[in-house]
Amino acid sequence: MLVILKKNTYTIMITLKNIYKYYDNKFQRTFVLKDVNLSIGEGEFVSIMGPSGAGKSTLLNIIGMLDQPNEGEYFFMDQPAHELKEKKKTEFHRNYVGFIFQAFHLIDEMTVAENIETPLIYKGVKSKERQAMVADMLDRFNMVAKKDLFPSQLSGGQQQLVGIARAIVGKPKLLLADEPTGNLHSDQGKEIMKLLQKLNEEGITIIQVTHNEEFAKCGKRIIKLMDGRVESDETTNHPPTP
Amino acid sequence: MNFLKHYIRILLRKRTISAITIGGYAISMAVIFILLAFIVNERSINKGFENADNIYRVIRADMNSDVPQTFLDDVKGKVPGIEKVCLYSISNGLYRFNNKQYMAKFLATNDDFFDIFSFDFIYRTGNTNLHSDYNIYLTQQFSEKLYGNNTPFGETLEIGQNTYHIVGVISNPPLHSSFDFDVVTTLNKSVSYAGISYNEEVHKMFGSFILLNKNTLMDNTIGQIEGMIGHWQAFTDQKLSLQPLHEVYFDTKKHDNLKHANVSMILLLTAVAVIILLMTILNYANITISTGHERHMEIGIRKATGANKRNIFMQLIAESLFISFLSMFLAIVIAELVSPFFSQVLGKQVDLWSLLTQPKIIGLGLLIFLATGFFSGIYPALSITRITPIQVINRTNVFTKKGNRGGIIAVQFFFTIVLITSLMFINKQINFVKHKDLGFDREQIMRLSLKGETPEKWQLLKEKLKTNPDIVSISATHGSPFAIYSSSSGSFNDSHGRKVEDVKIIGIDDDFLGTFGLTLVNGNNLTSSNSNTCIINQHLFNYLEWDNFEGKEVFGSEVIGIVKDFNHINLYNPIGHLQLKKLEGNPSFLNIKIKGDVANAIQFVYKTLQEVEPGTPFNYQFYDDWIHSMYEKEEKQAYAIQLFSILAIIISCFGLVGIMNHITNRRVKEIGIRKVNGARISEILTMLNKDFVRWVAIAFVIATPIAYYAMHKWLQNFAYKTNLSWWIFALAGLLALGIALLTVSWQSWRAATRNPVEALRDE
Structure with missing residues (x-):
């Protein structure tokens, strides 16, 4: 089995070996992922592309430890993630990973500031420190004036900004974005992509799933999935700005 | 936060x-x-008393809790561990104030009572206590009623035929206690103020309370008490035991004049x-x-x-x-x-x-x-x-998973069905008892209570009353059907050596049978001339297994007739042994059967009573009203239980709304798809409500035997039981189903009539 390391300059963060994911129906087994092997280094910006049903989201969920593979091994920072207990997984979610969703998934009853604060509460950050970190984020995304608004009072792009702020406020090493621009106008989408590029330059590893060819190219590496298999894996050194 | x-x-x-x-x-x-x-x-x-934990009363195994007056001397100072002993009896009596007679509750007891129950003396003349028969204490509220805020210093009160000295005022009996009384007298005077002359030796029976030393073992004490009272012949075969004070309120089987719980x-x-x-x-x-x-x-x-x-x-x-x-x-x-x-x-x-x-x-x-x-x-x-x-x-x-709420729904319906079934049976039972034939005529019979000195003038009163054409007949009795004195019962050994227990006694005259429409099965009515004769009821006659009653005696009275059984105790006891004994001494009631104009007759009785004994209170009841009022208490009780059960059922409906809300929410999409494919509203409704029917059915199957058992148990409280008819269980099931469908239908209706496009639009 050939594992291709695209760039030796990255230290490896994620290693997937022979990952299978399938669902058993009464008479047949439906494969979502078939023998996926991947290595992703720290600081990479990976776009996962492919048609509907190719297994993109499933792969992202497995990497984010929201879902488990049926077979195969997954190492995160040299730890065997496929053997992690529930407790360790929570630790992982708290300290290493941030999620961005297509539907934003903000909590409706929370203000912008409170939404951003949520992960910090679970991480056990002290109140004063939390306020400072949230203020930092609001400042950075130019949302100070909107901090007391509720998600329903914001535009889609603004909601996704809050989603990103929430995902990175805990200073994760890895940012997982499932179609972050899927529910946005193209202008808003571009803004979000610019932001992701900037975050990547600051050192955060990003893996995004997208349908959008143009936005996929914003990443430094594009992995195409087809019927649960990796079809191609290309690296560009100079991704265009959207 | x-x-x-x-x-x-x-x-x-x-x-x-x-x-x-x-x-x-x-x-x-x-x-x-x-x-x-x-x-x-x-x-x-009863838990509020300072010594509550160390107070007991002596009880017997039978319905009675009384001990003879000699108990005091038998036990006090002779049984170690007993610190204080009091005897008591509570009864109603008359007192005269400002030349009018009123009723009050009298407690006859000895001095230890105040110590056992920690009564405070609000006012007391020196060290006077109850040793003198003519000393009395008033409760604070009673003193205030009579004398306002003045201390009744040196006042006297006329009770019965005697004048009593008020020697002190004590704190009121706590509201949360078994006691309710106005005046405290000595034990010796317990009889006279009731205005009824008893055969004193037989009737000097009292309730008792003892205060045990904290360190005394109850079991040892009772043994020693039994040793001391061996000479009470009547009780040698009655097991005695000590009952802690806090149980007294809940022991409704004993005939005492204390307040009891339901x-x-x-x-x-x-x-x-x-x-x-x-x-x-x-x-x-x-x-x-x-x-x-x-x-x-x-x-x-x-x-x-x-x-x-x-x-x-x-x-x-x-x-x-x-x-x-x-x-x-x-x-x-x-x-x-x-x-x-x-x-x-x-x-x-x-x-x-x-x-x-x-x-x-x-x-x-x-x-x-x-x-x-x-x-x-x-x-x-x-x-x-x-x-x-x-x-x-x-x-x-x-x-x-479809059925994950089914269990909870079944539990809810289970309770609902049990409650509905119980409600209906309680109702049915009350109706049943209410219409039960008592075996005696209760229509238009007035029971006049003879108070004060009237009992002695009863014959005169009866003669005068008889002159009125509206009055059919008058019977003077000591005790009456449904109001037999607790002291008017006894037991004896029959010729086979069996003990005949709890024989109730009513003192009657020769007009008794006629007035109450009772018939003799055998023998003759009492006559005015023959003294020391009696009539017994069929129940007692059959129990005694006599071939005939000729020459037989019950409590020393010759049996001359057998009366057809009638219900003489109350609605909750079966017919027991009864002796109708020729009245000796004075009656406590006149039972007056009235025909025609009742209002006129009442007027006449009142006037005649005042002629015979001026100032005496006019205290009467009609049997039918009075018996009806007994049901009223029962009905009120049933009403309370029904009300709370209905509240419980309503509360369970809140839950059903919640469940239905959940189910329709979950199936919104399914309903939409079915409607797009041509399902009718009625079909959707059937589909949504079908599950409920199934759960009600399951609950019904589980609830029915349990409700049956519960009701069977409950009916044991009654001497006369209604049938546990199957249709009530069925009806309860149907009602539960009705409640369920009504509650859930407005939600399923909403879900079924919704525009499917809304339901199917994704986000």
């Missing part, structure tokens, strides 16, 4: 469901508070309170789980952002505690508002505020609050913590 803020926002956004949740919760809590107040109040009775009502209401509590918990769980999709989304997101199961669990428990906390305050307000109504229904003052001053009760209240909050949160918490972010992200339906 942070997430409570968000929770409050959720509550505010979903106003309807929040109102149902909190409203239902608060109503059940209010009902529970009221029941708790009632039950706690009942249970606290034990079966307390038990039934406790059961209803427990059911309501369970319903509340189930309701909350159901409504919380069904509040819907957004909640599940939120939990999924929280998990993705780093919450672990414990965080989510704690959040949901905190939420349910919060709801329970909120509802508790609302409940206290509701309970306070409706407590006058319930006080009336329960026939007892339900005092919530006085409860709130007792630390123990506050503790219990807090415990109930915490437990309800916790247990209502635990089921939703456990099921919602299972939600994974992936389910939310993939928008898979979180609770896909």
Whole structure:
């Protein structure tokens, strides 16, 4: 089995070996992922592309430890993630990973500031420190004036900004974005992509799933999935700005 | 505290469901508070006395709790460990004040009574005590009634034929105790003020209370007491035992003149309170789980952002505690508002505020609050913590298994069916007893109580009354049907050596049978000339297995006739042994059968009574009204139980609304698809309601035998039992089904008539 390391300059963060994911129906087994092997280094910006049903989201969920593979091994920072207990997984979610969703998934009853604060509460950050970190984020995304608004009072792009702020406020090493621009106008989408590029330059590893060819190219590496298999894996050194 | 803020926002956004949740919760809590107040109040009775834990009374194995007066000398100072002994009897009597006669409650006892029950002397003449027969104490409230705020210093009171000296005023008998009296007299005078002359030796029987030393063992003491009283012939075969004071209030079997609890009502209401509590918990769980999709989304997101199961669990428990906390305050307000109504229904003052001053009760209240909050949160918490972010992200339906709410629904219906069945049987039983033939004529018979000195002039009174054409017949009796004196009963050994126990005695004259429309099965009526004769009832005659009664005696009276059985005790006891004994001495009642104009006759009786004995109170009852009033008490009790049961059923409906809400929410899409494919509204309704029918059926199968058993047990309290008819069980099942369908149909109707396009539009 050939594992291709695209760039030796990255230290490896994620290693997937022979990952299978399938669902058993009464008479047949439906494969979502078939023998996926991947290595992703720290600081990479990976776009996962492919048609509907190719297994993109499933792969992202497995990497984010929201879902488990049926077979195969997954190492995160040299730890065997496929053997992690529930407790360790929570630790992982708290300290290493941030999620961005297509539907934003903000909590409706929370203000912008409170939404951003949520992960910090679970991480056990002290109140004063939390306020400072949230203020930092609001400042950075130019949302100070909107901090007391509720998600329903914001535009889609603004909601996704809050989603990103929430995902990175805990200073994760890895940012997982499932179609972050899927529910946005193209202008808003571009803004979000610019932001992701900037975050990547600051050192955060990003893996995004997208349908959008143009936005996929914003990443430094594009992995195409087809019927649960990796079809191609290309690296560009100079991704265009959207 | 942070997430409570968000929770409050959720509550505010979903106003309807929040109102149902909190409203239902608060109503059940209010009902529970009221029941708790009632039950706690009942249970606290007699516990307020300083020595409450060391006070006992001597009881016999039979219905009686009386001991002879000699008990005092037999036991006091002779049995170690007994510190104080008192005998007592409580009865009504007449006193004269400002030349008019009034009724008061008299307690006859000895000095130890004050020490045992820690009565305070508000005023006392020197060291005077009850040793003199003509000394009396008044209670504070009675003293105030007669003398206002003045101390009755040196005052006297005329009771019966004698003048008594008021030697002191004592504190009122506590409201929460078995005692209720106005005047305290000596034991020797217990008989005379009732205005009835008894055969003193037989009737000098009293209730007793003893104060034991803290370190004395009860079992040793009773043995020693039994040793001391061996010479009481009548009781040698009666097992004695000591009954702690706190049990006295709940022992309704003994004939004493103390206040007693309605034990079966307390038990039934406790059961209803427990059911309501369970319903509340189930309701909350159901409504919380069904509040819907957004909640599940939120939990999924929280998990993705780093919450672990414990965080989510704690959040949901905190939420349910919060709801329970909120509802508790609302409940206290509701309970306070409706407590006058319930006080009336329960026939007892339900005092919530006085409860709130007792630390123990506050503790219990807090415990109930915490437990309800916790247990209502635990089921939703456990099921919602299972939600994974992936389910939310993939928008898979979180609770896909179809029957996962079935169990809870069946439990709810189970309680509903048990309650409905019980309600109907209680009703049926009361109707049954109400229309039961008592075996004697109770229409238009007036029972005139002879008070003061009238008993001695009864013959004159009877003669005068007979002159009125509206009066058909008059019978003078000592005791009467449904009002036989507790002292008028006895036991003897028959010719086979068997003990014939609890033979009731009514003293009658020769007009008794005619007045009450009773028939003789055998023998003759009493005659005015023949003294020391009696008539016994069939029940006793059959029990004695005599071939004939000629030359036979009961309690030394010659038996000359057998009367057909009639119900002489009350509605709750079967017909027992009865001796109708020729009246000796003075009667306590005149039973006057009236024909025609009742109002005129009453006027006439009143005038005649005043002629014979001026100033005597006119105290009468009609048997039919009086017996009816006995049912009234029963009906009131049943009404209280019914009311609370109906409340419980309504509370369970709150839960059904919650469940249906959940089910229709979950099946919105399915309903949409079915409608797009041509399903009719009626078909959708059938589909949604079908499950409920099944659950009601399951609940019915489980509930019926249990309700049957419960009712069978309950009916044991009655001598005359209604049938446990099958149709009541069936009807209860149908009613439960009706309630279920009514409650769920408005929701399923809404779901079924919704535009399918709305349901199928994805986001």
